[in-house]
Amino acid sequence: MTDALVLLIVLPIVAAILPVFLGILSDRAGWYVALAMSLAHLGLSTVVANAVVTSGRLSYAVGGFQPPFGIELVADGISAPLLVLISLSTLGVVVYARRAGPHSNAFYSELALLTAGISGVVATADVFNLYVFLEITGLATYALVASGRSPRAAVASLKYLFVGTIGASLYLLGTGYLYIATGTLNMASLSEALAGVGYTPAVLTGFGLMATGLLVKVAVFPLHTWQPGAYAESPDTVSAYISALVSTAAAYGLFRVTYTVFTRDFLETVPIAADAFVLLGSVSIVAGSVLAVMQSDLKRMLAYSSVSQFGLVVTAIGIGNETALIGAVVHLIGHAVMKGGLFLALGVFAASVGARTMDEFKGLAAREPVTSAAFAVLAFSMVGIPPAIGFIGKWNIVVGAVEAGSWSVALVVVVSTLLTLAYFGRVIERMYFTHPDEADVADASVSADGGQPASDVSLGMRTVVVVAAVTAVLLGIAGSDLISIIQPALEVYFV
């Protein structure tokens, strides 16, 4: 049963090699490999999640070396839902990519490698191993961002590479400090050893470096500079996948490092750490939303929206009571579904009617009704309107903030909801209630007459977008079940 845990990482790595060789036989081979991989990944993550729900925490010693000396993989109530989320996102993106592209075997290799990296970040219980998986995730993401083939995408990818590498290296330096202070790298034994060593300057430096490195990867304001370019310049399929999972994995890493390695004791003894998270998160919420309102390119708007939403998660990690952390984990899952779905919807709009900017969205609902409806559902879910998943996450974070007595944070979250409504409201108003300019309609009819098929969108692409919207609502309705899976794993930190 525990073997499934390690297979979640090994399987995509093996699958990443295959498209390169099978590419000799067929240009389409990569897609079939990726589809088979994502289905098998889904099966494995379901087995893991099932085992976690029935019997609690799973642990696997890699290579038979027992922890704390060997590398340990762990699945619990927090990582298991995320593993299932990774499988489902991969499956959705692979189905979408069949028509939407990029059409190359290398793309599917990179996608599989990214799946392996993210699964590793979520499953590992070793701080150095976390660094390795973060870098695998990073390497695959840089390559995917550049798969758009334009020199612009290459510039965005290189910028991401520089910033991402420096972030990950700072994290590595931080693990070095912890290793010197304690002599171990396993998360569980680190937390015991740290309690014995005390919070010496070396340990504090280690925490600062690790947290900074991870915050760069999460893309919290003002460390987000790589993120809008990377999301906006990559192909739509890639934007959806990385916006759904890459920052999510880093935020999960931040949560693990803060709570499993350093524990709540640390946050209580060194309140400045928690305050820094809350402050950075709050600034990020407001700055991300304001920047999002100012964008006219829809992909950039969604990218800045992610800066804001991850600010919310980091704030919750800083607040640090059980309710807020439940909110953080739920919002991580919810954000992945919603943001991935929104980017995929943008891909459908771009492919069918060529709409990419705010002005081109005028009257879109009439031309692309089903996708528009799905987009609207996902957008309202992101705003936090019940019963969708966005509401459950935000609600728990607000209640957590109130429980902790930080009314200012609760206020920031509520204001952020209004700002989210402001930037999504603008889009939805144009889609449903504004008539397109005469010139635009003329353009569209010309291109339709010109022999060019107006639509290059498959049924699969639209289906994936609709499924994402339905999932966002269903997850919200089943929110209490999701919380009942997460809660036991969180209670460990509150005894």
Added chain:
Amino acid sequence: MIDLLTTHYNYIASILLVGIGLYVVMGSPNLVRKVIGMNIFQVGIFLFFVTTGYVDGGVPPIVGHSEGPIVSPLPHVLILTAIVVGVSLTAVALALIVRIYNGYGSLDEDVIKEVQVDD
């Protein structure tokens, strides 16, 4: 102060390398130099790790050759992995730079920005 220099010169060297590397990544407009700066930055961190494994008067941790205190091999193993990661990153970065050069005909960040604005 002199004491610190003579006993902890290895740490000071690695901090200097990290600083120099960061400065080059941020200060140089040339993309290839940025990659070199990133490498110097990482090497600084690698040296920091390796140097922490050293034990005064320690011998290399080789089976059959180790009498007395041995130096800790674990940081070396970790850094071996990190070096592989660093090499892969350099390879990806250089591949991206080739594509940028083909697209813009320049490796200068400022020139590339101007071309992008003109587009």
